[in-house]
Amino acid sequence: MQIIRKAAIVIMIIMINTVVIGENFITTFANQTQNLNSRNAANVAVLLYSFEDLFLQDVKKELERIQEENPDKVKFTFYDGKNNIAKQNEILDSLLRNNEDLIIANLADVKESVVEDFVNKVKVKEIPLIVFHVDPKIAEKLSKNYNKVVFITPNVPKSGFAEGEILVDLWKADKDSIDKNGDGILQYILLEGEANNLGAIERSKYAIKAINDSGIETEELAHVNANWLKDMAKNAVDSLLLRYSGKVEAIISNNDAMAIGAIEALQKYGYNTGDKFKYIPVVGIDAIPEARALVDEGFMEGTVIQDPKAFAEAYYAVGMNLIKNENPLANTDYKFENGEVVITLPYDKYVKKTSEP
Structure with a gap:
């Protein structure tokens, strides 16, 4: 009996060691694989x-x-x-x-x-x-x-030019809806990215160029560097609407984030909520989902797909x-x-x- 008992103990020890070694091997192999993957990944x-x-x-x-x-x-x-x-x-x-x-x-x-x-x-x-x-x-x-x-x-100039064309298309299709004072001149607010940022400057330049090249005269009421950010644009437009009450015919934004900020400011004063008589066209660039939704709802005139x-x-x-x-x-x-x-x-x-x- 003692011999059988000792044999059983030896077998159990061997089995335990085998399990431990196996687990260690699996863990080691997994770690090596993980390290290999992380080493290969840049x-x-x-x-x-x-x-x-x-x-x-x-x-x-x-x-x-x-x-x-x-x-x-x-x-x-x-x-x-x-x-x-x-x-x-x-x-x-x-x-x-x-x-x-x-x-x-x-x-x-x-x-x-x-x-x-x-x-x-x-x-x-x-x-x-x-x-x-x-x-x-x-x-x-x-x-x-x-x-x-x-x-x-x-290609920054192309994006700016496409943005300006959105307003040109609106002017040609329904001039009275945008030229509210009937003077044949588009009065606008420009929302630009950082000051001295060439990309921002070129987006603005070519958006206005597209409008002027179509034969439409423009007048810039205000030029704001809102650093691409929604809240900065919202605050700026909020103030400008009070200053230029009734004179703003369009808002041209270097990107959608600032355009969305502009629309939030407009909606505070009852604009761009569905009433076609209280609507100021806002255009942007990027075609982010939030902007597309506003365009689909009729609260934003358009955006450029990037x-x-x-x-x-x-x-x-x-x-x-x-x-x-x-x-x-x-x-x-x-x-x-x-x-x-x-x-x-x-x-x-x-x-x-x-x-x-």
């Missing part, structure tokens, strides 16, 4: 000037979608610059101490000295860098100073090439123009569908 830091920007929220969602579809290739980490370049520089200083494979930056301030300082900091660590929405002259200069930086931008998916895919494709030390435009349809990679988009106009007669 760490990409994305510095956005503000999480409040509605279009950038959509770009962020598209980048997150790309990560979900490519978990073994890329891991995006997002940082909110809170519309403050000093805050973004603090974030950058921290990132430069980490093991980042790529930095994508949308800067709150795109003056040449600011962009140059940002690029030079990254250059010291030789980390690949993508910067978007920068003056082509700045991009051309700085891209020569650092071979691992790429500047990406959409596909956040196209932006995100450009950042991903160019970024992965930089990480691999390949030609930044390898296996893409993008081209360099004046030091920048210009994303070609259709810039379709999104307006309310009219009922068939």
Whole structure:
């Protein structure tokens, strides 16, 4: 009996050890696999000037979608610059101490000295860098100073021109609804992004150019830099409506976020709620879901479609090439123009569908 009992104990010990070893092996294998995956996935830091920007929220969602579809290739980490370049520089200083494979930056301030300082900091660590929405002259200069930086931008003039055409179409279809004082001149408020931001300036320039090129005279009642943000635009328009009561015939906004802010201010005073006699056309750019809904409801005249998916895919494709030390435009349809990679988009106009007669 003692022999049988001892044999049973030995067998139990062997079985326990086998289970423990097996569990350890599984755990070790899982950890190794996890480490392998995390080691293969590129760490990409994305510095956005503000999480409040509605279009950038959509770009962020598209980048997150790309990560979900490519978990073994890329891991995006997002940082909110809170519309403050000093805050973004603090974030950058921290990132430069980490093991980042790529930095994508949308800067709150795109003056040449600011962009140059940002690029030079990254250059010291030789980390690949993508910067978007920068003056082509700045991009051309700085891209020569650092071979691992790429500047990406959409075709800004086309987006502004398409926006202006929305008001031209309305003027031609129903002039009386927009030219309320009958003077043949379009009186408007312009909501622009940051001061001295070339992208903002060009959107404004070409929106007005489209209107003037069609033969319509314009008069700018007010020009406000609302920094792309809804609340700043809302407060500005609230004040301007009191100042220019009854004179405002249109509001032209550099993006949808500011356009939405303008509409919220208009609705406070009973405009753009469904009464066609109390309606001021508002146009924007980006075609974010909130803006499309306002257009569909008849509260906003129109917006210009910019596909956040196209932006995100450009950042991903160019970024992965930089990480691999390949030609930044390898296996893409993008081209360099004046030091920048210009994303070609259709810039379709999104307006309310009219009922068939």
